[in-house]
Amino acid sequence: MTRVQAVVFDMDGVLIDSEDLWKQVRVEFAARLARRWSDEDQAATMGCNTAGWSRIMVERLSLREHGLDEAAVAHMVIDRLREKYRRHLPARDGAAAAVRRLAARYPLALASGSPGAVGEYVLEAMGLAPLFAVCAWGDEVEHGKPAPDLYLLALARLGVAAQHAVGIEDSGNGVRSLHAAGMGIVAAPHPLYPLRPEVAALAAVCIGHFDELDAAVVEKAGFGWPESPIRSVPVDASRPERPAHAGTSDAAGRHRSR
Known part of the structure; x- marks a missing residue:
């Protein structure tokens, strides 16, 4: 057995x-508001759930000045990511x-x-x-x-x-x-x-x-x-390891079962 x-x-x-696409979406989002999303900003979101990375974006990009809260930012970022996936997965x-x-x-x-x-x-x-x-x-x-x-x-x-x-x-x-x-x-x-x-x-x-x-x-x-x-592949201590991705669920309680 x-x-x-x-x-x-x-x-x-x-x-x-998908890591590059998440970053692209955030960079483009910031640019539309005359803000800059840096590699350091991106790294800060790694491993966060949706509430976490949207809070980081609101704080680092001063988005409340534009009337945007965490829920609005999460909605816009996720929608944009889905658009990118439709064009290229x-x-x-x-x-x-x-x-x-x-x-x-x-x-x-x-x-x-x-x-x-x-x-x-x-x-x-x-x-x-x-x-x-x-x-x-x-x-x-x-x-x-x-x-x-x-x-x-x-x-x-x-x-x-x-x-x-x-x-x-x-x-x-x-x-x-x-x-x-x-x-x-x-x-x-x-x-x-x-x-x-x-x-x-x-x-x-x-x-x-x-x-x-x-x-x-x-x-x-x-x-x-x-x-x-x-x-079957070497490891390399000289290069940064890839963190778990920052995008996490906004669909609490949702799962599929047969």
């Missing part, structure tokens, strides 16, 4: 390469095929910090929505990644214990979240954002391309953290 009873995917950075190469491979073997869940309205659109556009038994969104939990709350919520909805589940993550905060939840870990870092060695060491398997992600890799991850993690 297989040890692994479910696989849980992150979305931003795993299924789609930046799917990570091989990710959709990997989801389909694993869906033939395991129940799947999504644990994403993205807004529910955006996340649902992404899954539908990629043709993957029917493959996920449940979804958990950021504003459904009190603490975002690296806290384990999102993954624990997804597992509760699946009815699967953490020790029988494997998660797929690209970011340092995401890997830490899986580790805190007690799940097996497959790291799939973006080529431009390698994980720090101490974070990569938490993963049982680190893949360089989604073509490598199959049931054999998942089963290896399901047996925990070996003394020497199985990796």
Whole structure:
């Protein structure tokens, strides 16, 4: 009998390469108001939920002077992001095929910090929505990644214990979240954002391309953290790791189940 009873995917950075689009939306939003959104501003939003990043935007861009509060800013930013996704959805190469491979073997869940309205659109556009038994969104939990709350919520909805589940993550905060939840870990870092060695060491398997992600890799991850993690890509301490994404759900209580 297989040890692994479910696989849980992150979305931003795993299924789609969305970080640049989030930044573009915020830069354009600020420019329309004769303001500037900097790399430092963007970094401050990483790991925040919708309430958090909208508050940062209001404060750093002095948006109350324009009569804009957090709810209005969140609404405008999310709407603009969805428009960009309609024109071009930046799917990570091989990710959709990997989801389909694993869906033939395991129940799947999504644990994403993205807004529910955006996340649902992404899954539908990629043709993957029917493959996920449940979804958990950021504003459904009190603490975002690296806290384990999102993954624990997804597992509760699946009815699967953490020790029988494997998660797929690209970011340092995401890997830490899986580790805190007690799940097996497959790291799939973006080529431009390698994980720090101490974070990569938490993963049982680190893949360089989604073509490598199959049931054999998942089963290896399901047996925990070996003394020497199985990796096919190097880690790089000299480059910044990719944080968990700042976009989180504005759709509290919303999830999909079969």
